Amino acid sequence: MSALRLATRRSPLALAQAVIVQARLATLGIESELVHIETTGDRDVSVSLESIGGQGVFAVEVQRAVLDGTADVAVHSAKDLPSTTPPGLTIACVPERRDPADVLVGRSLAGLGPGATVATGSPRRRALLLERRPDLRIVGLRGNMATRFAKAGHDGVDAVVAAAAALDRLGEDVLMSERLDPEWFVPQVGQGTLALEVRSTDAATRELLATLNDHDAMSSLLAERAFLRELGSGCSIPAGAFATVRDGTISINGVMLALDGATSVRANFSGTEPEFVGRALATTLRDELGGGELAGWT
DSSP: OOOEEEEEESSHHHHHHHHHHHHHHHHTTOOEEEEEEOOHHHHOOSSOTGGGTGGGGGTHHHHHHHHTTSOSEEEEEGGGSOSSOOTTEEEEEOOOOOOOOEEEESSOSTTSOTTOEEEOSOHHHHHHHHHHOTTOEEEOOOSOHHHHHHHTTSTTOOEEEEEHHHHHHHTOGGGEEEEEOTTTSOOOTTTTOEEEEEETTOHHHHHHHHTTOOHHHHHHHHHHHHHHHHHTOOTTSSEEEEEEEETTEEEEEEEEEOTTSSOEEEEEEEESOHHHHHHHHHHIIIIISOGGGSTTTO
8 A cells, every 4th residue: 555644743742753653653564654734733832722722723633634635644642632533533543652741841849949930831730730839930831842841941930841751752851850740740631642543434544553552551541531521621621630551450540620729639440441430530520529619610
């Protein structure tokens, strides 16, 4: 068959991720080429994600390229995906997950003095930081990863928050000042994971990608996405979930926080069916533990 066309955003991180997929395909003797897509989220970095459409602004155009036949596979950071997959597409492959943790670049948490400034564009990261360190000043952050990293130590910003997997894939691990334990600094749904979408009718491409799929990573992602879907939210709200799989059992931890981090609810749930455990965790946090009544959620 002709080379598999991989749709990807143009950002350095997205391209690095697509090249990883290309290399994995090459080991199977499958040729591929990149189809570069500029997304709404990439075009306007001067405003918050919420004001231009939220989480899907990094995914919609890439998905559309597959739906209209311009590409065969959409390569996403799973954390950029809306919780509902569009009709006509399916997540066919989730390669092995990288470190899901968040990290600080610039200074460690203990190294941040009283009133220090930390930059992040994520309400989840903001709330989690303020939960532990209410004295911190949190400011917004947009742009590609290099731009974000460069903010640390400049323009009054003492540290920035990033994903460990992003530093790893860009070869910038040396910038990490502290890895934030995902047991308390619960990651965004899908963080550290790649998700490969194809047309639901494209059985041939689904079969090609099946060899790259990591069953445990797929189960974890499906559970986390079910959690997010049950909450009816995306990256614009302060919540996180992190699932792991051991001997067929899925364990998922989750958190919902007030926007200012002053209050939070946490829980975990285990089971063998991803959709069930993800939804059960969400309903436990929201309905039984009062997460739905936190400031910013009502």
